[in-house]
Amino acid sequence: MRRRRFISALGLDIGRKRIGVAGCDGTGLIASGLTTIERKSFDLDLAQLKSLVQExxxxVLVVGLPYSMDGSLGKQAQEIQKLASRYAGALQLPLEYSDERLTSFQAEQLLQAQNISPSRNKGLIDRKAAALILQQWLDERRV
Known part of the structure; x- marks a missing residue:
């Protein structure tokens, strides 16, 4: 019988004001939103991430990368890559990227389907987007 290797991954949806954070269950099959970090400074944000990483x-860190619709990496994606690399280095974790095109839109659609106002729940959107990013990465690893 083949033993399945479990992985604990943290999914991040890095925005200018907030970082949506998601984690996966013990089996590495299901991602769910954990929290939203209000960005203050690199060190304060890192401290919150470090706590989650230890707990x-x-x-592995899985960061959503906002590709342009044509598949290229724009200025925002390059800024996220720089910041994600700094986080991964400081946390001493490998870094992987997942295409995050339309995840915030999907997260808003999910909230609207539950009769929750997206405009009043930005942090929840970021968390759900992070979960979608991480779920996509988990699903790709299973194929």
């Missing part, structure tokens, strides 16, 4: 024994 959840995270082995």
């Amino acid at each position: 959840r024994r995270v082995q």
Whole structure:
């Protein structure tokens, strides 16, 4: 019988004002939103991430990368890559990227389907977007 290797990953949806954070269950099958970090400074944001990494024994960071619709990386994607690299280096974790095109839109649609106002729940959108990013990465690993 083949033993399945479990992984603990942390998914991040990095925005200018907030970072949506998601984690996966013990089986590495299901992603769910954990929290939203209000961005203040690199060090304060890192401290919150470090706490989650230790608590959840995270082995890899999965960051959503906002590709342009034509598949290219724009200025915002390059800024996210720089910041994600700094986080990964400081946390001593491998870094992987997942295409995050339309995840915030999907997250808003999910909230609207639950009769929750997206405009009043920006942090929830960021968390759900992070969960969608991480879920996509988990699903790609299973194929």
